[in-house]
Amino acid sequence: MFYREAGQFKTSYATDQQIFPIRQDRIAMAVLLAVAFVAVPLAASPYWLTAILIPFLTFSLAAIGLNILTGYAGQLSLGSAAFMAVGAVAAYNFEARVPGMPLLGSFVLGGLTAAGVGVLFGLPSLRIKGFYLAVATLAAQFFIPWLLVKVSWFSNDSTSGAISTQPLEIAGWLADTPTEKYLLVLTIVAVMALVAKNLIRSATGRAWMAVRDMDVAAEVIGIRIVRTKLTAFAVSSFYCGVAGALYAFANLGSVQPEDFNLDLSFRILFMIIVGGVGSMAGSFLGAAFITLLPIALDLLLTDGAAAIGLALPPGVASMAQLVVFGALIIFFLIVEPHGLARLWQIGKEKARLWPFPY
Amino acid sequence: MKTPWFQRSLAAAAFALAIVGGVATDAVAQQPTQFIGITGYRVGPYGANGAAFFGGFIDYLNLVNERDGGVNGVRLTWEECETEYNNTKGVECYERLKTKVATGPTAIHPMSTGITYAILDKAPVDKIPLITMGYGRTDATDGRVFPWVFPLLSNYWDNATGIVKFIAEKEGGEDKLKGKKLVLLYHDSAYGKEPQPVMEAEAKKLGFELKMIPVPHPGNEQQSQWLQIRQYKPDWVVLWGWGVMNATALQTAQKTGFPREKMVGNWWAGSEVDTQAAGPAATGYYAATLALAGKNYPVVADIEKFVYGRSKGGDAKLVGTVLWNRGMAAAMFTVEAVRKAQEKYGKKPMTGEQVRWGIENLDINAGRLKSLGFNTMLPPVKTSCTDHGGAGVVRFQQWTGTEWKIASDWMNGDRAMVRRMVEESAAKYATEKGIKPACMGS
Numbered sequence: 001m002f003y004r005e006a007g008q009f010k011t012s013y014a015t016d017q018q019i020f021p022i023r024q025d026r027i028a029m030a031v032l033l034a035v036a037f038v039a040v041p042l043a044a045s046p047y048w049l050t051a052i053l054i055p056f057l058t059f060s061l062a063a064i065g066l067n068i069l070t071g072y073a074g075q076l077s078l079g080s081a082a083f084m085a086v087g088a089v090a091a092y093n094f095e096a097r098v099p100g101m102p103l104l105g106s107f108v109l110g111g112l113t114a115a116g117v118g119v120l121f122g123l124p125s126l127r128i129k130g131f132y133l134a135v136a137t138l139a140a141q142f143f144i145p146w147l148l149v150k151v152s153w154f155s156n157d158s159t160s161g162a163i164s165t166q167p168l169e170i171a172g173w174l175a176d177t178p179t180e181k182y183l184l185v186l187t188i189v190a191v192m193a194l195v196a197k198n199l200i201r202s203a204t205g206r207a208w209m210a211v212r213d214m215d216v217a218a219e220v221i222g223i224r225i226v227r228t229k230l231t232a233f234a235v236s237s238f239y240c241g242v243a244g245a246l247y248a249f250a251n252l253g254s255v256q257p258e259d260f261n262l263d264l265s266f267r268i269l270f271m272i273i274v275g276g277v278g279s280m281a282g283s284f285l286g287a288a289f290i291t292l293l294p295i296a297l298d299l300l301l302t303d304g305a306a307a308i309g310l311a312l313p314p315g316v317a318s319m320a321q322l323v324v325f326g327a328l329i330i331f332f333l334i335v336e337p338h339g340l341a342r343l344w345q346i347g348k349e350k351a352r353l354w355p356f357p358y
Numbered sequence: 359m360k361t362p363w364f365q366r367s368l369a370a371a372a373f374a375l376a377i378v379g380g381v382a383t384d385a386v387a388q389q390p391t392q393f394i395g396i397t398g399y400r401v402g403p404y405g406a407n408g409a410a411f412f413g414g415f416i417d418y419l420n421l422v423n424e425r426d427g428g429v430n431g432v433r434l435t436w437e438e439c440e441t442e443y444n445n446t447k448g449v450e451c452y453e454r455l456k457t458k459v460a461t462g463p464t465a466i467h468p469m470s471t472g473i474t475y476a477i478l479d480k481a482p483v484d485k486i487p488l489i490t491m492g493y494g495r496t497d498a499t500d501g502r503v504f505p506w507v508f509p510l511l512s513n514y515w516d517n518a519t520g521i522v523k524f525i526a527e528k529e530g531g532e533d534k535l536k537g538k539k540l541v542l543l544y545h546d547s548a549y550g551k552e553p554q555p556v557m558e559a560e561a562k563k564l565g566f567e568l569k570m571i572p573v574p575h576p577g578n579e580q581q582s583q584w585l586q587i588r589q590y591k592p593d594w595v596v597l598w599g600w601g602v603m604n605a606t607a608l609q610t611a612q613k614t615g616f617p618r619e620k621m622v623g624n625w626w627a628g629s630e631v632d633t634q635a636a637g638p639a640a641t642g643y644y645a646a647t648l649a650l651a652g653k654n655y656p657v658v659a660d661i662e663k664f665v666y667g668r669s670k671g672g673d674a675k676l677v678g679t680v681l682w683n684r685g686m687a688a689a690m691f692t693v694e695a696v697r698k699a700q701e702k703y704g705k706k707p708m709t710g711e712q713v714r715w716g717i718e719n720l721d722i723n724a725g726r727l728k729s730l731g732f733n734t735m736l737p738p739v740k741t742s743c744t745d746h747g748g749a750g751v752v753r754f755q756q757w758t759g760t761e762w763k764i765a766s767d768w769m770n771g772d773r774a775m776v777r778r779m780v781e782e783s784a785a786k787y788a789t790e791k792g793i794k795p796a797c798m799g800s
Contacts, residue, residue, distance in 0.1 A: 051453035055446065096790075146574075149546060156790075160495070160548035162475045164791070176483070252449060254475040256548045258575065259445050295450060298440070315400030315409070318440035322401070 003351040019197055036186055041179045049178035050251075056291045057182075057189045058246045063271040063283035064196050065239030070269075071278035072200055073232030074212030075125050076133055079118075079140035080240050080268040085260035086144060087114040087241025088248035089154050092163045096156055103170050103249075107188070111241040117144070118237020125229050141262050148257035162256040165249045181250045188246065192239065197280050199235065208232050209278075274332055276341025285340040293328070297321045392429060392696055392707045394419065394436040395455030395463025397473065402442040403576055404601045406631045407681055411469060412438065413672040414685030417661050420671070422693055424664040429696050430705040441473060448473030449480075456484055462710040465489050465508075465692050465717065471549045474507075482506045487695075487714040491688050492517070492625055492648045496552055497783035501718065501746040502795035504784065508717050508746045510691055511648050511739060512770075515779060517624050518553035518596075519771020520752035521646060522560045524622060525594050527766070536565040541587055543607060544598040546572035553598060553624070556779060560772070577603025584614045597623040597645075604632035605640075612639035622646070625752065629680040633757045641759040646752045649687045650735045651762040653678035657686070657731030680762065687736055694730075695720060714798070718743060737768045743797035750776070 003024050010016040020026045044053065066080045091110030095101050117140070124136040148154045148161070155163045168175040168184060175184045199205055207228045210218035219225050248255040267290055275286020301317040336343050350357070396415065399408035419434050428434055437458065439451035448468060455463040465487040468474045474494035481488050482505065490498065491510045498507035512520075525540070526532045542557055544550035554570060561568040569590055571583050577599060584607075587595060595616065597607050604627045611618060619642040623632075628645020653659075658678060665671045676682045699708045699716030708716065722730075723738045741748035751770045755762040788795050 045457065047453045047457055051450040055450075146546075149551070160471065160475065161551045162472075162548045164475065164479065164787075252445060252476045253479045255445075256472055256475065258472065258547050315405070315440060318401045318442065 003348070003354075005352075017201075019201070033190070036190075037183070041183060044182075046178040049182045052292060052295060054178075054182055054185050054251050055247075056287055057185045058243055058251055059268065059271060059291050060284045060287040061189050061192060061246065062240050062243035062268050063275065063287045064193060064280065065236045065243060066268050067272045067278065067280070067283045068196060068200070068208070068239065069232050069236035071272055071276075071282075072205060072212060073208035073229065073236075075122070075229060075232060076130060077137040077236070078134050078262070078265050078269065079121060079137035079144075081260040081262065081264035082140040082144040083114045083118050083237040083240035084244025084247060084264070085148060085255075085257055086117045086237075087111055087244035088255055088260070089148055089163060089257075090114065090241070091245035092165055092248065093154065093156070095166045103166075103168060107242055107245045107249075110245045111238040114241025114244065115234040115238040118233045118240075119230050122230055122233025122237075125233065126226055138262075141265055145257040145260055160256070162254055163248070164254040165252075168249055175250075185246055185250050188242070192242065193280065193284075196235075196239065200280070204228075204231060212278075270329065272339075274329060274339055276339030279339070279341035281344060282339050282341030285344065289340060294321055294325060297324055389431075389433065390707050391433045391435045392464060393459040393461065394434060394692065395452075395458060395466060396436055396438040397441050397448055397451045397455065397466060397468055398438045399441050399443045399469070401440060402444070404443045407601065407626075407629065408443070408469065409673065410629070410631065410676045410679055410681035411685035411688070413676045414682035414687075415467070415689040417665050417671055417677075417682075418657075418686040418689035418693070420665045421657070421661045424668060424670065425660060429693055430700055432696075432700075432705065432707055434693070441468075441470070443470050443472075445470075445472045445476045449476050452477050452480065456486060461707045462486055464696065464708070464710070465713055467491065467688055467692070468494070471495075471547075471552070475548065478504075478507065485710040485714070487710060487717055489688065489691065489717065491684070491691070493549070497780050497787060499745060499747045499780045500784035500795070501741075501743045502784075502797055503788045503793055504746065505718075505743075505798040506714060508741070510688075510717075510741070511737070511747060511749045512752055513747055513750075513776075513780070514552040514624075515556040515776045516747070516750045516770060516773075517646055517752055518556045519560060519773075519776055520769060521596055521622050521624065521771075522557070522564070523769055523771040524644070524646075524754050524766060525596075526564070529593075532564055538566045538594070539590065539592040540566050540568050541590065541592040541595045542568060542570045542598060543583060543587070543595055544570060544572055545577060545600050545603055546574050549600060549626075550598050556776065557596075559775060559779070563772070563775070573599065573603055573607075576601060578606050580606050580610045584610045584616070587616065588614050593620065595621045597621055597627045599623070599627045599632075602635075603627075605635035608633070608636035608643060609639045618642040619644070622754070628755065628757075628762075630762075631679075631681065638759065640757045643757045644754050644765055645757070645762075647680060647684075647755050647762070648736075648752070649680070649683045650753065650764065651678065651680045651683055651755065652735075655731060655733055655735050657690075657735075658683075660731060661686070683735060687732070690730060690732065691717070691720065691722075691739070694722060717741060718746070718798075720748060 005022045008023055020029055062080055062084060069075050069077050087110040090113035091106040094106040094109045121137060121140040125133050128136060155161050175181050207223045210223050211225060211228050215225060271286035271290045272283060274289050276282025298317055298321055301320055398412040399405060419436055422428060423433055439454055441448040441451050463486060467489050471493050474490050487506050487508060489508045489510055492512060494509055496513040496515050498504040498509050499513050526535050529535055557568055571586055573580055573583055599607055611621060621643050623645035625646045625648050628647055633640035666674055695713050695716035696708050698719055699712040703712045718741055720739055720741045727733060727736060737749045737751045739748035750773055751768040753768050754766040756765040
């Protein structure tokens with residue numbers, strides 16, 4: 001009844017091609033952005049900002065990166081965490097070693113370094129596909145953290161191999177409170193998500209999808225496979241690299257190569273599987289699911305038990321959380337293999353017909 | 359239709375929780391309490407180690423409440439947040455515990471070098487002291503640069519130089535080390551890298567050959583490393599491991615025929631978790647320790663009487679093990695810091711800033727240790743602004759096959775060299791971060 005596009009006429013190509021062709025969607029997006037930029041900083045507690053929202057946004061960006069590669073270009077990768085590590089360490093080194101380097105410049109250069117490394121590890125994709133490619137990207141996942149531990153130059157010869165990031169200062173503005181950090185991360189993520197969405201709608205994105213759907217056919221219609229696959233690796237790694245830099249600078253403050261382990265790569269892969277492979281909204285939904293659900297379950301179990309007068313022995317809540325989490329992932333994969341984004345889409349279709357579905 | 363099913367499942371869930379939970383919470387009387395935030399771990403690859411440490415920690419807090427009614431009448435409360443030894447979760451837990459009560463979480467024991475690094479820059483902003491007993495950032499011993507971080511007792515470099523001294527004593531003097539061959543078998547992580555600069559300095563000073571062999575995480579496969587060791591034929595192997603790596607090293611040493619009497623572990627490679635897992639392969643192995651193992655101390659007897667006797671204890675099997683005793687000692691230092699701060703600021707719940715002053719002015723001498731019931735389990739500790747460690751000594755124990763036997767007195771290595779390197783490293787950090795080294799008053 002309310003979510004219906006009847007009467008919205010498109011009179012130019014520009015209106016027909018916009019990201020949200022339905023007016024209600026545009027309004028919803030504007031409201032969402034207003035909430036994220038204005039209401040959340042005013043209302044959220046520091047705990048929410050630092051422990052929940054900043055990690056969520058960071059991982060959303062990494063999930064967008066992996067979704068570009070796996071969801072849109074069809075190249076399976078298990079090296080996302082390694083590319084995040086490259087971005088984080090490179091941004092740290094640019095900031096530390098280049099005098100007068102602006103922070104955002106470091107982030108961009110960190111992302112570009114990650115893109116370069118991503119292209120390097122993407123080269124095998126020209127010859128191998130599917131599971132075999134996943135194993136090749138796994139090499140990145142093992143090689144890069146090893147290299148970062150081995151060569152102490154990367155961590156500025158810190159005895160422990162951990163890098164301790166510089167303060168977030170942009171043109172004299174020091175983002176040190178949770179709210180400022182959140183706004184900085186939110187702005188970067190929002191801008192980069194918009195760029196990614198447009199990239200996917202452009203010729204580049206269409207070429208990615210063509211290669212994903214059938215690479216031989218794509219080659220026949222004149223898409224250059226080498227360039228398409230490598231740009232997918234480059235763009236994906238750039239996004240992962242910036243996400244890694246944000247993870248280090250805004251989230252942890254200090255990182256070691258071991259933080260970017262295979263486990264993190266799997267988490268990012270789960271995010272896009274649960275959220276929706278090949279969907280922008282899916283990247284955000286998946287990141288929310290994977291980062292927020294464990295915390296929500298933990299709070300629910302501990303506080304829930306306390307509310308009915310019980311104290312869970314330490315560790316039990318954490319174990320129970322793993323069990324519930326695993327069960328939920330299996331449940332989602334069986335009930336909705338296309339992820340949360342597909343559920344969202346079904347919901348929207350139903351809303352369009354409501355209240356007269358016949 | 360939905361409601362009855364939902365209610366039924368809710369009731370079932372509540373029932374399951376009741377069985378799992380077991381213990382009912384006490385109704386805490388409305389009186390001032392000191393809240394202690396605990397970032398612990400009992401699940402994951404290092405869960406066994408964490409369970410022992412935090413078991414001892416909480417048992418001691420319970421003892422203070424049950425036996426003394428709190429610290430000067432201020433009862434202790436606490437909440438444990440599970441980090442799984444994971445840095446991201448550690449930060450989440452830190453943020454969650456930080457704002458739980460107005461006075462803050464007293465002091466945080468991250469029990470993970472990684473989590474320590476992750477919250478190192480956050481703690482001064484939030485005014486929460488970190489106690490990193492035997493781990494974390496070595497150069498934080500210099501309290502002028504790291505006013506909020508306390509590597510109490512000893513740091514990694516004290517440990518490494520202590521091990522070299524111990525080996526020298528076994529060889530019959532430091533001059534006898536010349537030309538000897540040592541292997542440092544280390545966990546390939548931040549933790550494993552910490553001792554390297556000081557070991558290299560020792561090798562240069564005393565003239566022994568040093569070969570450093572990394573073991574990748576988690577370390578349950580060490581054939582190639584031990585093959586290298588067999589070819590190299592070292593006189594001693596220093597084991598710098600954690601978790602499953604330690605037991606594997608001991609078993610592989612046995613397979614390759616390397617005598618365990620020539621292996622010395624650091625204090626994270628010397629607990630029952632490691633040696634019992636290795637079985638007979640561990641017999642004869644030496645390891646450093648921060649707090650002696652065993653139940654033969656009045657404080658342990660008190661815990662058995664007041665805590666386990668009133669069925670408020672954790673896992674009774676862990677009582678008296680190396681890590682349980684270490685956790686109990688960590689809790690004792692926290693409680694004593696609160697007590698010290700109360701002397702200055704009054705008998706009420708202390709804030710992070712007040713506790714920080716308390717930790718920086720701890721003076722737990724042999725007499726105080728005796729009155730606390732710890733006797734010789736710990737060395738005397740006296741902290742100051744320039745020395746956030748307070749002891750700098752280690753002790754060695756040998757595994758007999760069933761228990762740890764004391765193998766040395768409290769000893770330290772080259773303290774002057776460690777101090778010089780700590781100051782150099784801290785000064786470098788200070789320039790990097792733009793910190794002006796200074797002592798904090800109260």
